[in-house]
Amino acid sequence: MSALTENPERVRKLFVNENITSEGIYGLNVTKNGVKTQVVLDDHIPCSDGDPCFSSANGNELWVLLLEKCWAKLHGSYARIIGGQSHLTFRDLTGAPSFEQETSAEDAW
Numbered sequence: 001m002s003a004l005t006e007n008p009e010r011v012r013k014l015f016v017n018e019n020i021t022s023e024g025i026y027g028l029n030v031t032k033n034g035v036k037t038q039v040v041l042d043d044h045i046p047c048s049d050g051d052p053c054f055s056s057a058n059g060n061e062l063w064v065l066l067l068e069k070c071w072a073k074l075h076g077s078y079a080r081i082i083g084g085q086s087h088l089t090f091r092d093l094t095g096a097p098s099f100e101q102e103t104s105a106e107d108a109w
Contacts (some may be wrong), residue, residue, distance in 0.1 A: 010094060011063060020062070028070045031095030039070045046078065054078055067093060 012018060013065065016027030024043035029036065045065045046053040052071075057064040071089060072078040081089075090096065 011067075014067065014093065015063070026066055028066070030074065031092050032074050032092050034095075036095065037074075039073055041069050041073065041093060043067060045069065 009019050014030065016029060026041050026043065028039045030039055031037070043062065043066070050063055055064055055068045062091065068078075068081075069091060071083050074092060075081050
């Protein structure tokens with residue numbers, strides 16, 4: 001997610017409409033396995049003791065929680081995205097090519 005924040009326009013393009021709706025319904029334009037698709041979400045975020053169960057936003061940023069919910073919906077549940085690989089998330093959400101960076105033992109030192 002932090003990589004996306006470096007280009008706010010990229011985040012804006014993911015949302016069908018930038019406005020918060022009174023109905024709490026949002027549309028996101030994402031790519032899954034190279035196929036562009038639109039995902040419709042509500043703004044019900046899983047919480048425990050008043051805090052989001054999974055990711056957290058910096059302040060009152062709803063877009064972070066909605067993007068995570070969108071990705072979970074694409075994969076069938078939040079449980080299926082735990083420990084996901086960031087390059088796959090970036091590819092699915094943006095449609096941009098993304099690759100896992102290989103790290104050798106030498107690079108780690």
